Amino acid sequence: MADCPNCNSKLPFLKVGFLSKINNKVRCKNCNIILKGDESLASTTGMLGAALSIIILNIWREEFFSNPMVFVTILFIVATIFFLIATFQYKNIDLKVVEDQDQVLEYEQFSKMSQAPDLPENPTFVDKLKQKHFHKTDDQLLRIINNPKMVDEAHRAAKELLDERSEKT
Numbered sequence: 259m260a261d262c263p264n265c266n267s268k269l270p271f272l273k274v275g276f277l278s279k280i281n282n283k284v285r286c287k288n289c290n291i292i293l294k295g296d297e298s299l300a301s302t303t304g305m306l307g308a309a310l311s312i313i314i315l316n317i318w319r320e321e322f323f324s325n326p327m328v329f330v331t332i333l334f335i336v337a338t339i340f341f342l343i344a345t346f347q348y349k350n351i352d353l354k355v356v357e358d359q360d361q362v363l364e365y366e367q368f369s370k371m372s373q374a375p376d377l378p379e380n381p382t383f384v385d386k387l388k389q390k391h392f393h394k395t396d397d398q399l400l401r402i403i404n405n406p407k408m409v410d411e412a413h414r415a416a417k418e419l420l421d422e423r424s425e426k427t
């Protein structure tokens with residue numbers, strides 16, 4: 259069961275059930291400690307979920323136009339499969355206290371950094387593009403700026419993101 263190995267309190271289902279290979283850490287709200295999920299289980303369930311969705315989506319593509327009810331049914335099946343996989347993971351995952359708790363700070367800063375800022379109230383097209391490209395690397399942004407085929411707004415969004423990054427460092 260997904261209890262905190264440090265204080266034995268219950269951990270949130272949605273977070274633990276959907277832990278993945280990349281996003282494999284979760285914080286215990288009760289004792290404030292960072293826990294790490296067993297990567298092999300998390301990546302297996304993740305791949306299983308992805309594979310099943312791809313198979314189901316392929317069926318859906320062929321059937322959708324002939325029968326819209328298929329869409330609802332398949333959505334339901336996909337949701338059920340994800341719920342079952344998440345439940346399985348929640349019950350079986352092995353959680354360990356992250357040994358180097360100094361990493362905790364690093365991890366939290368990283369997750370804060372990697373979160374795209376909220377859109378302003380009346381977002382312009384540039385604002386939307388900036389949010390969309392928020393996770394791109396500097397190189398990828400430069401490629402957008404240097405790509406004459408892309409619209410002006412894309413160039414502006416990429417440039418503003420790069421400028422904001424250089425201000426931070």
Ligand SMILES: [Zn+2]
Nearest residue numbers: 262265286289
């Ligand atoms: Zn705890």
